[in-house]
Amino acid sequence: MTDGVVERSRPRDRILETARDMFHKHGIKGVGVDAITEAAGTNKMTLYRHFESKDELIVECLRANAAKAGSMWDAFEAEFPGDKLAQLHAWVRKAAAMLNADGRGCDMANAAAELTEPDHPARLVIKELKEAQRSRLVTLCRDAGIGQAELLADTLSLLIEGARVSVQTVGTEGPSTQFVRMAEGLIVSFRGTAAG
Amino acid sequence: MTDGVVERSRPRDRILETARDMFHKHGIKGVGVDAITEAAGTNKMTLYRHFESKDELIVECLRANAAKAGSMWDAFEAEFPGDKLAQLHAWVRKAAAMLNADGRGCDMANAAAELTEPDHPARLVIKELKEAQRSRLVTLCRDAGIGQAELLADTLSLLIEGARVSVQTVGTEGPSTQFVRMAEGLIVSFRGTAAG
DNA sequence: TCTGGAAGTTACAGACCGGTAACACCCTAG
DNA sequence: CTAGGGTGTTACCGGTCTGTAACTTCCAGA
Incomplete structure (x- = not known):
């Protein structure tokens, strides 16, 4: 078993x-x-x-996943206290490492693909949790002194999201192998353009 | 109905x-x-x-989807004969337009999320069709005179893939709104670095 | 007009699904 | 020791699922 x-x-x-x-x-x-x-x-x-139902169990599972993912940020802060740029790079490395963990993508994205009823309780919490993750990444980028923090955060979001679904469709040997290179290049490029 | x-x-x-x-x-x-x-x-x-089974119907549906998507490329060639760079930009616009079409992401990615059995017949064709799409985009980038064609194609792939799943989780008002800006910026940036 | 194949109809098999009722058990707090 | 709540067990409900059997209807081509 x-x-x-x-x-x-x-x-x-x-x-x-x-x-x-x-x-x-x-x-x-x-x-x-x-x-x-x-x-x-x-x-x-x-x-x-x-x-009270399978749906409620699903929601609780998603919340638990998000809580676990959220603790990742605390680990970054603990490892590089105050150094937001180092934390951003740690996020990139961690995200890349998770790509090769298993062939399954993001649980929330997968749940959103499966639960198509527009008013399914899980859809609300997925949106809410994803938005929280996004704002967290935006804040990290901004605190790292990057000028267009929202744009960088959104770009990194789409890249990692795309990498996870790519792993699920073509495996770990596809475009996702370039994720770190792309992300690091973007950070460098965004740091080049005027900060603050 | x-x-x-x-x-x-x-x-x-x-x-x-x-x-x-x-x-x-x-x-x-x-x-x-x-x-x-x-x-x-x-x-x-x-x-x-x-x-012969629902699984075979699924596979045929995926193939039909891919065929329809494939005809997109022919339309680009028809609209901008020989101008590969214009075709690349057309791809970006078309991909962005599809983002707002409905809240559902890529059918192949969604199918991969749902059909978890490693030897499900659909998984094979998904991988094969996704790889065909990727090589098509690589070729387009290369023919457009871009130096690191593979890297640009992979980056664009991850971005659009991420944008589609993002639309499915947080809706059309999320990070996916920046897709065109990101993609156009990347193309410009890649054209800057030494071509062929 | 006749005929053969494609399509429609009804019923069913066997498995699984989410969810509930009724009851027996055990273990701990008082 | 006793009471009671959390847990386990079994059986069941109504519904849905993929897939099949047997039969009828329809329609186009010779």
């Missing part, structure tokens, strides 16, 4: 962790609640005592 | 066209074969007389 994660912890935590893992690997519609609870070493009733 | 396309043509064509439209709008796993045949004004038996 490759979808283990059956350590002894509270059932809710096991369900959440297992669901995150299985949604990531197999997609949301590719995993049933029965499969999740079985892999989590519990049962369907317990799931529905902690989550 | 928003998913019409029930003009009088041969059932196979109607099924293919309807399936393309519905897969695009609602995702692959979000549409059953019954719904497709009903919207196509036919029935399930007829579908299975023309396609």
